[in-house]
Amino acid sequence: MGASVKKAEPRGREAFPAPSRPTHPAHIIRTDEEAVAVARKLAAQFAEGAAERDRDRRLPTAELDIFSQSGLWGITVPRAFGGAGVSQAIVAEVFKIIAAADPSLAQIPQNHFEITDLIRATGSDAQKQALFGLVLSGLRLGNAFSEFKGKNVEDFETRIARHGDGYIVNGEKFYSTGALFAHLVPIVAIDEDGKVRVAIVDRDAPGLEIIDDWSSFGQRTTASGTVVIRDVVAPADRVLPAYLAYDQASPAGPQSQLTHASIDAGIARGAIETTIRLVRDHARPWVDSGKERASDDPYTIAQIGELKIRLHAAEALLERAAREVDAAIARPEIDAIALAKVAVAEAKVLTTDIAIQATNKLFELAGTRSTLAAHHLDRLWRDARTHTLHDPVRWKYHAVGQYYLNGVNPPLHSWI
Known part of the structure; x- marks a missing residue:
């Protein structure tokens, strides 16, 4: 390209x-x-x-x-x-x-x-x-969804209004992962009736400014910075009635959450593979173990076993959740969507836990030399810690408990 x-x-x-x-x-x-x-x-x-x-x-x-x-x-x-x-x-x-x-x-x-x-x-x-x-x-769609200044993730100030045969959009976004690299930028905005629409505009549209100001310590190369939207014109055939998916029960939320959980599971998988390689090839056994190799240390062996068990449990819930999301897409009814939301929430709890645990244990099991700058392994923990902040897990426990204990379906919004 x-x-x-x-x-x-x-x-x-x-x-x-x-x-x-x-x-x-x-x-x-x-x-x-x-x-x-x-x-x-x-x-x-x-x-x-x-x-x-x-x-x-x-x-x-x-x-x-x-x-x-x-x-x-x-x-x-x-x-x-x-x-x-x-x-x-x-x-x-x-x-x-x-x-x-x-x-x-x-x-x-x-x-x-x-x-x-x-x-x-x-x-x-x-x-x-x-x-x-x-x-x-081969065109890439970006992201101009979340905003930095609202009181919560659903408090949007970006507005879209009729303008001739199309629409005009104004606002400012942050956490705009992918927008820098996109050919088309979808912008979430509120119309005159208070409904959510998504305008898909060309990346080089007049008035659209993408700023590389992402400064998080993790996921450093996602470039999830600022999008400024000043009188950006969107043709009518590029504006989606997103409220149809966001204002009522739909599989949109669990689908989005499923990919987040998958990324966390992947981080965990990569960290565990790295840990095993380092323990086998580079780590030294602890003096009290009496072993010649770190991979023969009984406590290290047990902890690798625990990591693998927890990873496999998370992956099993992830696969189950994916099946429930597929079922909800095929039959987008309230009960199927609620079950998909709960299944994905359960998976996200375990994928979050194993991502953080695996990236922590890497250093404990591989030893002090694993922290040397030459290896740059701290990026795995930083990526896990940053990405798992999406959609707080503490509220996943609440949603799952409400569903099973009180028969209360999860909220309609897209963050579960």
Whole structure:
């Protein structure tokens, strides 16, 4: 796609240039098996240099071009519109595989997948035909959802209003993962009737400014910074009635949450694999163990066993949750959606726990030398700690308990 690799420093206020569009169409993946195989191939490639990208905060422009051109960003486009229409279980597995290699790279397309599903759920036939065609061609959808100044995550100040034959949008967004690298930027805004709409505008639209000011200690190369929207014009055929999915029971929330949980599971998987490798090849046994190798230390063996058990439990709940989300997509009724929300909440509790536990235990079991700057392993804990802050787990326990104890369905909003 011709875009050069850019080493970036956060907190700047200079607008980030729009990426070049693909010079040729992306590959189109046709089956579940192909999606998983492509993800594994890319993960091996993305793992190389992941530590250096984080250390230098080098934005993964070249890697993203490879990622989206691989066809993985189009796997949820329905078969009727030329895509593979893969199951949510396959989506979860793809995100896990990529996150185990580079959690930042795995996070960037999360909102692309959410908007792709929003098109499926709320778009007209003409919108689906046009927008799915753009996705399959290799164009990336970004994210201009969350805002920094509202009293909570649903308090939006961004507004959209009729303007001639189209709409005009004004506001400011933050946590805009993927917007820097996007070809199309979906903007969540409130219309004159107080309803949520999503305007999908070109990345280089006049009045749209993307600022690289993401300064978190984790997920450093997701570039989840600021989007400024000043009188941005959106054509009517690029505006989705998102309220149809967000203001009533729909699978949109659990679908989004499922990918977040998958990323956490992938972080855990990658950290445990790294721990095993370090214990086998580099760690020293504790003096009191009487062993020649760290891998023969009985306490280390037991803790590796515990990590694997907890990971497998989290992955099992994740797979179960994916099946419930698929069922809710097929039958979007209140009881099926509530069950999907609860199942995903249960999975998110365990994937959060194992992501943090695994990235902590890495240092304990691999020893002090694992903290040396040359290894740059602290990025795994920083990524886990940052990403697991999405949608607080303490409220997942509450939602699950309310459902089973009092028969109360989870809230309708998209954060569960």
